[in-house]
Amino acid sequence: MPQELRALAGDLSLAVVRMTRHLRGRRTSQVTLTQLSALATLARDGAMTPGTLAARERVQPPSMTRVVASLGDVGLVERMPHPTDGRQIIVSLSEAGRKVVEDEVNAREMWLTEQLRGLDAEQLATMRRAVDIMSAIVNESE
Numbered sequence: 578m579p580q581e582l583r584a585l586a587g588d589l590s591l592a593v594v595r596m597t598r599h600l601r602g603r604r605t606s607q608v609t610l611t612q613l614s615a616l617a618t619l620a621r622d623g624a625m626t627p628g629t630l631a632a633r634e635r636v637q638p639p640s641m642t643r644v645v646a647s648l649g650d651v652g653l654v655e656r657m658p659h660p661t662d663g664r665q666i667i668v669s670l671s672e673a674g675r676k677v678v679e680d681e682v683n684a685r686e687m688w689l690t691e692q693l694r695g696l697d698a699e700q701l702a703t704m705r706r707a708v709d710i711m712s713a714i715v716n717e718s719e
Contacts, residue, residue, distance in 0.1 A: 603684040624669035
């Protein structure tokens with residue numbers, strides 16, 4: 578069984594890499610993947626401090642400070658003073674940032690929806706189960 582699991586792991590890894598390549602090919606903006614991930618987190622979770630954003634993105638705070646600064650420089654995030662801690666700021670998505678996230682999501686989802694359209698009901702059910710399993714694997718490792 579270990580050899581079968583190893584083969585499955587290799588096949589799954591390759592399929593994920595290839596899927597990622599296809600999804601990245603649908604990118605609509607010039608922001609980096611790190612910047613896009615930070616924008617998507619702000620879109621999903623709302624305004625937060627750079628330190629909280631760094632923790633959610635699993636990067637070091639100095640790295641996130643640079644990401645936030647670069648996103649602020651191009652108007653994709655807004656920085657406001659923290660209401661109770663003068664040493665902190667709160668970062669939120671600007672309207673331009675929200676548009677970047679929406680455009681990126683729409684481009685990927687349009688392509689993937691078209692690919693899924695060619696599958697039958699059984700294949701779609703299998704894909705749903707696979708997504709649930711993959712999500713569980715990722716969530717358990719966090």
